[in-house]
Amino acid sequence: MERNGDRFSLFETKTVRTAMRSFLFKLYVSSIALCICLTWVFRLLHFPSKDLLLHRWVWIGSLLADLWFTFYWFITQIIRWNPIYRYTFKDRLSQRYEEDMPRVDIFVCTADPENEPPVMVINTVLSVMAYNYPPEKLSVYLSDDGGAELTFYALLEASRFSNLWLPFCKRYKVEPRSPEAYFRMASQPIDDDQLKAKDWLFIKESYEEMKKKIESAKLQGKISENIRKQHKGFRQWDVVSSPRDHQTIFQILIHGRDPQAVDTEGQPLPTLVYLAREKRPQHPHNFKAGAMNALIRVSSRISNAPIILNVDCDMYSNNSESVRDALCFFLDEKEGHRIAYVQYPQSFDNVTKNDLYAGSLNVIMEVELHGFDANGGICYIGTGCFHRREALLGKKYNNKDSKAEWERTNERKTDENAELLKATCKILASCTYEEKTQWGKEMGIKYGCSGEDIMTGLAIQCQGWGSVYYNPERKGFLGVAPTTLLQSLVQHKRWSEGDFQIFLSRYCPFLHGHKKIPLRLQLSYCLIVLWAVNCLATLYYVVVPSLCLLRGIYLFPKLSSLWVLPFAYIFFASRAYSLGEFICCGGTFLGWWNDQRMWVFKRTTSYFFGLLDNVLKLMGISNSAFVVTAKVAADEEVSRRYEQEMMEFGSHSPMFNILATLSLLNMFSLVWGIRMVIRDFQSKILDLFALQILLCGLLVSISLPMYKGLFFRKDSGRMPSSVTYQSIAFALLACSMAMY
Numbered sequence: 016m017e018r019n020g021d022r023f024s025l026f027e028t029k030t031v032r033t034a035m036r037s038f039l040f041k042l043y044v045s046s047i048a049l050c051i052c053l054t055w056v057f058r059l060l061h062f063p064s065k066d067l068l069l070h071r072w073v074w075i076g077s078l079l080a081d082l083w084f085t086f087y088w089f090i091t092q093i094i095r096w097n098p099i100y101r102y103t104f105k106d107r108l109s110q111r112y113e114e115d116m117p118r119v120d121i122f123v124c125t126a127d128p129e130n131e132p133p134v135m136v137i138n139t140v141l142s143v144m145a146y147n148y149p150p151e152k153l154s155v156y157l158s159d160d161g162g163a164e165l166t167f168y169a170l171l172e173a174s175r176f177s178n179l180w181l182p183f184c185k186r187y188k189v190e191p192r193s194p195e196a197y198f199r200m201a202s203q204p205i206d207d208d209q210l211k212a213k214d215w216l217f218i219k220e221s222y223e224e225m226k227k228k229i230e231s232a233k234l235q236g237k238i239s240e241n242i243r244k245q246h247k248g249f250r251q252w253d254v255v256s257s258p259r260d261h262q263t264i265f266q267i268l269i270h271g272r273d274p275q276a277v278d279t280e281g282q283p284l285p286t287l288v289y290l291a292r293e294k295r296p297q298h299p300h301n302f303k304a305g306a307m308n309a310l311i312r313v314s315s316r317i318s319n320a321p322i323i324l325n326v327d328c329d330m331y332s333n334n335s336e337s338v339r340d341a342l343c344f345f346l347d348e349k350e351g352h353r354i355a356y357v358q359y360p361q362s363f364d365n366v367t368k369n370d371l372y373a374g375s376l377n378v379i380m381e382v383e384l385h386g387f388d389a390n391g392g393i394c395y396i397g398t399g400c401f402h403r404r405e406a407l408l409g410k411k412y413n414n415k416d417s418k419a420e421w422e423r424t425n426e427r428k429t430d431e432n433a434e435l436l437k438a439t440c441k442i443l444a445s446c447t448y449e450e451k452t453q454w455g456k457e458m459g460i461k462y463g464c465s466g467e468d469i470m471t472g473l474a475i476q477c478q479g480w481g482s483v484y485y486n487p488e489r490k491g492f493l494g495v496a497p498t499t500l501l502q503s504l505v506q507h508k509r510w511s512e513g514d515f516q517i518f519l520s521r522y523c524p525f526l527h528g529h530k531k532i533p534l535r536l537q538l539s540y541c542l543i544v545l546w547a548v549n550c551l552a553t554l555y556y557v558v559v560p561s562l563c564l565l566r567g568i569y570l571f572p573k574l575s576s577l578w579v580l581p582f583a584y585i586f587f588a589s590r591a592y593s594l595g596e597f598i599c600c601g602g603t604f605l606g607w608w609n610d611q612r613m614w615v616f617k618r619t620t621s622y623f624f625g626l627l628d629n630v631l632k633l634m635g636i637s638n639s640a641f642v643v644t645a646k647v648a649a650d651e652e653v654s655r656r657y658e659q660e661m662m663e664f665g666s667h668s669p670m671f672n673i674l675a676t677l678s679l680l681n682m683f684s685l686v687w688g689i690r691m692v693i694r695d696f697q698s699k700i701l702d703l704f705a706l707q708i709l710l711c712g713l714l715v716s717i718s719l720p721m722y723k724g725l726f727f728r729k730d731s732g733r734m735p736s737s738v739t740y741q742s743i744a745f746a747l748l749a750c751s752m753a754m755y
């Protein structure tokens with residue numbers, strides 16, 4: 016065990032590998048590396064002769080695919096080499112700094128009242144308002160890119176409910192502090208004490224009542240005059256024509272400086288601000304990045320806290336200590352001044368037991384990001400991240416101005432006339448404010464890339480700043496993972512597309528990071544920014560061996576030859592390792608199996624389209640948009656099937672065409688392969704094609720839910736029949752072309 020700190024540090028960093036585990040890991044890596052070399056030797060020694068032209072080309076294809084897999088495997092091992100874990104000492108923090116803790120601004124982004132229900136949004140808002148932290152030092156900003164009156168109304172209700180909720184949370188040390196999540200979990204009063212039980216019931220009823228009011232306003236489709244009279248803020252919607260075309264809508268709902276802004280126990284409340292930045296059809300609004308930058312500017316006029324936490328609207332706080340934990344890093348005397356951001360993992364509270372769509376991202380969060388951190392700092396993943404404001408503003412790290420700077424930024428802004436403040440904020444959030452400025456380029460979140468988070472984090476690290484990955488036992492934030500196959504594939508398309516765009520841009524880790532961040536960190540970034548490229552090698556191995564089987568071209572060593580051994584070893588050892596890792600991260604065997612399926616599905620569709628869109632963008636043909644992930648199921652049926660872990664097709668998408676065609680193709684090849692083996696009495700065929708048939712069989716067995724969706728299901732989640740027919744036609748066409 017390694018210690019990096021002393022009894023005065025506010026945090027410590029540990030590596031967990033014992034000497035034995037470290038040795039075993041290195042043994043595993045070198046044995047695989049050796050076998051990879053052997054497969055290379057095999058490929059080179061058995062290079063097909065000149066007269067087998069087609070065979071030669073497929074062989075070269077295999078070589079290239081192997082080359083890619085070797086490179087990518089190398090990166091995944093660099094990430095796993097020596098992961099580190101962080102631990103905080105909050106008692107030391109409060110001993111030393113309780114009186115002068117810095118202020119913290121919290122940004123919550125929402126974009127679409129349909130896909131992101133306002134009740135969910137305000138639960139996130141309430142959970143972060145209720146942090147165990149001096150409320151006069153907290154300010155919560157909600158950015159509403161949907162510009163929805165309903166969301167404003169929900170926030171207004173939340174500001175009232177916070178009066179009750181915050182003291183309740185603090186009195187009973189409630190966890191988690193999102194009322195919805197809390198009451199879902201605790202369906203019984205906290206204890207037998209009569210008084211407490213009464214208290215509990217009262218809060219629960221108040222919450223239910225608020226929820227009902229918001230939901231009935233939603234059902235009505237518009238906010239009634241009765242409600243609109245309650246707050247002057249509603250008048251701002253009188254002139255709003257559409258969510259894409261309106262002036263800045265800005266309202267401070269709770270002002271921390273207002274002496275009347277206190278809860279039922281007389282304690283101050285956090286500042287609460289609603290902002291819908293100006294939108295005009297002729298101005299690009301840069302999606303979430305634009306929203307964040309508007310918030311950075313507006314908050315600078317109101318609270319200007321040196322620390323900014325940003326969360327997506329579904330990512331409620333699950334741990335009321337997160338602010339204090341994060342401050343243990345920023346305020347650490349020895350290393351704190353260099354830390355630009357503290358990233359929490361993305362965790363989800365809606366994944367089912369066997370995680371059908373691999374939505375939990377467990378291995379990424381529990382293994383890979385720890386390795387990332389060890390290699391020189393974590394990437395920024397867009398939510399659940401505490402930033403140092405000045406680093407986000409584009410400032411370079413400077414060793415000299417550490418602590419003095421801190422105290423200066425902690426100063427309170429002088430009082431400002433309310434009307435003037437409002438007018439200034441509206442200008443700061445207007446469409447034209449950023450024209451001819453560095454916003455989106457050198458300042459704030461970067462524009463023009465759907466992987467804006469990764470790009471921004473990388474740029475910050477290249478300015479000399481460090482960063483920290485903090486993954487406490489009790490998760491800091493819980494959000495909503497996609498609940499249908501298509502949502503999940505579309506989300507991964509956005510990620511892989513945006514991240515590959517970084518590789519192609521001037522922020523390519525190797526170029527931009529050259530001499531600024533360590534090589535192993537540059538390589539770690541490749542794990543993410545090269546996701547999309549994986550589609551080529553994967554598609555090759557999903558399609559070509561099966562077609563070659565039909566045509567009688569072999570691609571792997573004979574079953575009877577010794578060359579089979581390295582191939583088999585790589586396969587079994589790496590799958591066993593992956594399974595072990597998955598189980599260690601809290602998964603189940605079935606979950607791992609589902610994960611393997613999603614691995615293939617994502618690589619053959621999401622990553623493929625991600626890559627394609629980048630190519631089209633380079634040629635100037637396409638422009639990427641941000642498709643917001645739905646946080647609610649479309650209907651009861653869909654959510655029931657999600658609970659039952661039944662794969663959801665039910666809509667038209669070219670991604671489904673690809674998946675269905677590939678699985679049918681492999682099924683045809685498998686059937687053909689088995690037929691050949693049965694008809695061949697000397698079992699020469701089996702000897703020659705065993706590995707290809709096995710590969711086909713593996714792909715078929717992984718695609719079982721696909722065949723069910725194509726042929727056997729009757730419910731509305733089955734594959735649309737037009738997709739089925741098209742895919743059968745494509746697959747048959749491909750097979751017959753291979754055979755004749």
Ligand SMILES: O=c1ccn([C@@H]2O[C@H](COP(=O)(O)OP(=O)(O)O[C@H]3O[C@H](CO)[C@@H](O)[C@H](O)[C@H]3O)[C@@H](O)[C@H]2O)c(=O)[nH]1
Pocket residue numbers: 124125126127131158160301302303306326327328329396397398465466467468506509510513641642643644645
């Ligand atoms: O024009 C937009 C589009 C999105 N959002 C918000 O951005 C957040 C993330 O959107 P979501 O649809 O949930 O995307 P995810 O794929 O779940 O988001 C992940 O990936 C994004 C990058 O692709 C990161 O920005 C996110 O933080 C990260 O959680 C949500 O709160 C949205 O309301 C906006 O504010 N404005």
Ligand SMILES: [Mn+2]
Pocket residue numbers: 327329494495644
């Ligand atoms: Mn999300």
